[in-house]
Amino acid sequence: MADMSIALLGQPNSGKSTLYNRLTGSHQHVGNWPGKTVEKNEGTFTHGSHTYNITDLPGTYSLAANSDEEIVTRDFIASGSADLIIIMSDASQLERSLFMLADYAGINVPCMLILNMMDVSKEMGRQIDTDKISKRLGIPVLPFTASDKNSYEALYDILEKDCSSWHLDAGGLEQAYADAFGSTYSKAVSLMPEGGIGVYSPAWLFSKLAEGDEVAKNIIGGCENKDEIIKIVSGIENGAPRTGNCKFTWIESIIGGAVTEKKGSSALSKFDRLATSKVGGTILAVAIALGAFIGSVILGYPLMALGGALPALGQPLAEKLLEEGAHPLLVSILCEGILTAVAFTIMMCGYIFGATFVFGLIEDVGYMARISYIFDGAMKKLGLHGKAVMPFLVSFGCNIGGATSSRVLDNWGQRVMAIALSWVVPCASTWGVVGLIATLFFGPAGAALTILGLLAVSVLHLIITSKVFGKSLIKESDRTGLIMELPPYHKPKWGSLLSLSLTRMAEAFKRAIAIVTIVSVVICLLSYSSTGNIHDSIIYKAGSAIEPVTLFFGLRWQTFTAWIASWMGKEGSLGAIAALFNESSVMTAIAQSSSAPLDNNIVSAALSATLSKPEALAFVFAFYFNMPCLMALSASVHETHSLKWTLKIAGYYVCMSLLISCIVYHLALLIW
């Protein structure tokens, strides 16, 4: 049983999550807020003889009920589950980031204030008298530097004190409301119960009602003067700008005389002048994204190589087991099915680790916001905004990483939408297969043309998909333009980057391994034949039986099977092709396609002899636009918290893929 429960509240970039990670280490749990698609981060830590529960609340700019994240945050605070709320502010942007404190003022739950990034603030030549601020607020105010051990010691010391009397003094803010709204304010407040409702003071409720907060109306629902109060506040125009003004006036009075600073310059740094320029900035963003992609692969290479080498163990292991008298089917499942599954999963984990680290680094130093700024225009055409660019970039390596990185988006609808659209982006393995087949059938020039065709259809696909899902996924109120801070550049926090990458990798491994194993065992069983001839397997019989149907889409039974095999992992497709045209064991070929290139001569001869050019083209398109692999699907379920939506989108992709291959096939028939 913990001695105390605390919650971290703060705006994005306030350093909240870094503090959370440093305090809890590996003692974290990621769950879901009841009934909401918002991630809940809870952890524990101990210091001395005390144990603490800590909740990292979603990073939002205010406590308005704009999104599920903010509603969850408010409900959690109101529920009284936390004994103490730690409000985090960025000392280098003190005035603006204290808005959260001002929005909190009037909530009757003990709180304290951490002024983070004191080091950056000092470098800017700013001195902050935290004692003075603390006296004015009536709560502890702790200057903090995330890289400084002493900061944590000071925090532990504060946590050992009795916090029950730490109530934020909001008197000045109430006065500001009274001055700005006059009798409207005094009338509305006098109609509310004197002590407020629950943890909310009358002044807090007034400001929320003035801002047009629909959820606040429910809070006063039980109040006997409810109708009268609503009548009074509904006459208020431009509520949010006016209360916002009051809040900043109050903030100025709190920090006035407590902060001395040199007049800072608002001019962009030399680097930012380039990074935010139209042409140079775009080139830089593309170059850094490309570099990040290459860097991810390099970092992930050791694991990818390990995964790639694993299938080579299959053959000797199988021989050994057969010698020992094991049943051939069992050997096949173990050495081909399960081994392949483990190999694919390890390879994928390599990239996830690399991508999380590299893109996390870009985010950590503050450059990601510049990339979002540059690509905002392109994202807007898809009904999203600049922050959604990250899933697209990461997906060029791997769609699993793409889905995971959708967490940067602030609301659920946009997140699901970004994942749905990022599935169009072909992962590295997809490119490998497409390049190989296209070159084999159409030569280098033909392959280049094919790729151009694929890209053109991709753009079309993106536009159609954004239209198909846009209406139901993103509410009109969530279709908001970009409002984003471009944070000052920071030194990266290597330790927390590393632990984040390892955590994400472990998460991905755990989720993927079971599903890939099951699928790969099923394929293994289907393609097993006691004679060793593919014609005696279930997969051949089923495949050739439905070929008349699949041929309508331009897919022969072999390519249709390869298309299905790509659900397991995109490289799997290549293996299936090799096996089916080579008439050898399917699973062995799938497994080895990840390590060794196809035995080109035999397979390519068989391929070109069996498939016509339109059929090859149809396969390339069907394959390219197929849904991503099951590992990516399971990652998407995890990120969207919705199996229903993931399946809906996956079904849509499968249909689109067949539709596109059908069109391409029949068009190609006219040419060849």
Next chain:
Amino acid sequence: MIMKLSDIKPGGKGRITAVTGDAAFQRRITAVGMTPGSTFEVIRREKGFPMLISIRNTLLAVNSEDCKQIETEAE
């Protein structure tokens, strides 16, 4: 003279006089510090890009269409 924020050239400084638009937009934009009375400087304004505005020691990127809903006066 009242001008829309979206009409101010880079380097232009001023003071916000009003934030229009629906309540949700007003809540979002005030939460990042753009309230009536605050002073700002326009850092960048490129066609097809969000505007870059320096306000309260912060560099903000704001969707250019949304900047039409912010009224300002020269300081």
